[in-house]
Amino acid sequence: MRLPDGFKEKYQKLLGEEAQPFLASFDQAVEKGFRVNPLKGAAKLHDHSIDQPISYSDWGYYGKVNGKTIDHQSGLVYSQEPSAMLVGEIAHPQPGQKVLDLCAAPGGKTTYLASFMAQEGLLVTNEINRGRAKVLTENVERFGIQNAVILNESPDRLVKKFNGYFDLIVVDAPCSGEGMFRKDPEAVEYWSLEYPEECARRQREILKSAMQLLAPNGNLVYSTCTFAPEEDEQIIAWLLENYPDLKMEPVARTENMDAGRPEWANGNPELAKAIRLFPHHFKGEGHFIAKLSNHAEAATPQPKGKRKKKGRASDISLDREQQRLWQDFANQFLVNPQSFAKDHLIVHNQRLYYQTVPVDLSGLRIVKPGLELGEFKKRRFEPSLGLLMALRKADIQQVVEITPEQWQKYVHGEEIATEAAGKGWVALAVDDIIVGPGKLVQGKVKNFYPKGLRINFALK
Numbered sequence: 001m002r003l004p005d006g007f008k009e010k011y012q013k014l015l016g017e018e019a020q021p022f023l024a025s026f027d028q029a030v031e032k033g034f035r036v037n038p039l040k041g042a043a044k045l046h047d048h049s050i051d052q053p054i055s056y057s058d059w060g061y062y063g064k065v066n067g068k069t070i071d072h073q074s075g076l077v078y079s080q081e082p083s084a085m086l087v088g089e090i091a092h093p094q095p096g097q098k099v100l101d102l103c104a105a106p107g108g109k110t111t112y113l114a115s116f117m118a119q120e121g122l123l124v125t126n127e128i129n130r131g132r133a134k135v136l137t138e139n140v141e142r143f144g145i146q147n148a149v150i151l152n153e154s155p156d157r158l159v160k161k162f163n164g165y166f167d168l169i170v171v172d173a174p175c176s177g178e179g180m181f182r183k184d185p186e187a188v189e190y191w192s193l194e195y196p197e198e199c200a201r202r203q204r205e206i207l208k209s210a211m212q213l214l215a216p217n218g219n220l221v222y223s224t225c226t227f228a229p230e231e232d233e234q235i236i237a238w239l240l241e242n243y244p245d246l247k248m249e250p251v252a253r254t255e256n257m258d259a260g261r262p263e264w265a266n267g268n269p270e271l272a273k274a275i276r277l278f279p280h281h282f283k284g285e286g287h288f289i290a291k292l293s294n295h296a297e298a299a300t301p302q303p304k305g306k307r308k309k310k311g312r313a314s315d316i317s318l319d320r321e322q323q324r325l326w327q328d329f330a331n332q333f334l335v336n337p338q339s340f341a342k343d344h345l346i347v348h349n350q351r352l353y354y355q356t357v358p359v360d361l362s363g364l365r366i367v368k369p370g371l372e373l374g375e376f377k378k379r380r381f382e383p384s385l386g387l388l389m390a391l392r393k394a395d396i397q398q399v400v401e402i403t404p405e406q407w408q409k410y411v412h413g414e415e416i417a418t419e420a421a422g423k424g425w426v427a428l429a430v431d432d433i434i435v436g437p438g439k440l441v442q443g444k445v446k447n448f449y450p451k452g453l454r455i456n457f458a459l460k
């Protein structure tokens with residue numbers, strides 16, 4: 001790979017003798033990996049083998065994901081390079097916590113965090129870029145996450161609503177991406193000697209907001225996919241200097257993970273508790289990860305300005321017609337029609353959502369205020385793919401089994417012929433895997449797989 005001269009000189013100075021194997025690693029193949037999804041229960045994979053486990057992740061394997069497969073489209077696997085998995089592993093939230101993934105798209109860390117949270121507590125997953133927030137949404141829904149709220153906000157605007165609120169915040173920061181040069185050679189084009197400092201300015205701004213969002217006793221995980229000390233150790237040194245209540249948390253390191261380099265910042269020995277992943281040592285792309293804990297006794301004071309309003313202005317309660325439509329659907333479709341508690345249901349833009357933790361989102365740019373159960377259309381309720389992805393076979397009254405060949409037709413948008421008796425809403429399944437919604441009408445399943453997600457297999 002052709003690397004900029006300035007880049008090579010910089011790392012020659014920083015790494016000395018190690019610069020040679022470090023620079024040579026840019027010509028080696030990218031490490032690929034994927035995770036299986038514990039939220040889908042014990043469903044067996046159809047299209048991927050799990051014979052190369054990643055030692056530090058309960059769900060990680062080396063190997064490549066094929067996007068046009070049942071496993072991928074139904075959220076049984078998530079493609080993630082091995083180093084990035086370590087961020088979720090180090091963050092390690094507990095079920096029931098309030099967690100924020102501040103820079104979340106396309107959703108690698110979010111889906112990892114959700115795996116630990118087991119549908120309990122609140123996972124606010126935020127992406128500032130609208131187009132990327134859409135991809136994040138698809139991944140969250142496919143993964144079957146029930147406890148996520150998806151926002152499209154800038155970090156500073158979140159502070160108004162969530163001051164001192166989160167037990168855990170992950171800042172997987174936008175960065176100069178040096179660790180991704182192998183995976184995304186175009187990233188090299190953006191690089192200049194000044195670029196890391198430019199990124200560092202933005203990272204400090206994001207972290208100022210993150211610190212206001214963090215609860216007393218909360219944890220902050222900061223990560224980048226760059227080697228640049230300006231964006232790694234120097235950012236953590238800046239945090240420790242400016243927020244004296246923050247302490248570095250020690251993180252278990254296997255032999256191939258490197259420690260942070262205090263000498264690349266202000267010499268604070270605590271910085272060695274961070275982790276560096278170098279591709280010439282570790283089987284993955286370049287990464288930096290630090291975990292910090294907040295020892296403040298009270299939340300960081302809110303900046304002056306508007307005070308948080310009381311109440312839940314964003315959640316619009318269901319009118320009587322909507323309540324009836326939902327209840328009729330739930331009675332017909334769900335084994336336990338009360339499984340989504342009434343006082344956790346809200347309507348937003350004619351769609352029905354379930355919030356595990358009722359939360360005030362008024363004034364924020366909302367993508368999904370909770371798990372989307374479905375949409376109210378003229379005098380009817382249509383279940384969404386998100387609901388189906390978040391359920392298991394045992395939760396659903398009517399399941400129509402289809403073959404992998406029929407699945408190809410289904411995700412292509414075709415009707416499926418069936419001998420199944422009954423009528424009304426059904427879940428389609430391939431073995432144990434729920435693949436989406438349909439409507440049974442006289443020996444046919446009408447297709448309700450979202451148009452935007454359809455796949456044309458002829459174009460393989």
Ligand SMILES: C[S@@+](CC[C@H](N)C(=O)[O-])C[C@H]1O[C@@H](n2cnc3c(N)ncnc32)[C@H](O)[C@@H]1O
Nearest residue numbers: 103104105106107108109128129132172173174
């Ligand atoms: C490294 S990526 C996140 C990857 C993601 N966490 C994952 O694991 O799939 C950084 C994200 O930060 C977003 N971003 C860019 N500028 C930002 C800003 N000023 N504040 C917050 N997020 C920003 C980018 O749009 C990008 O999606």
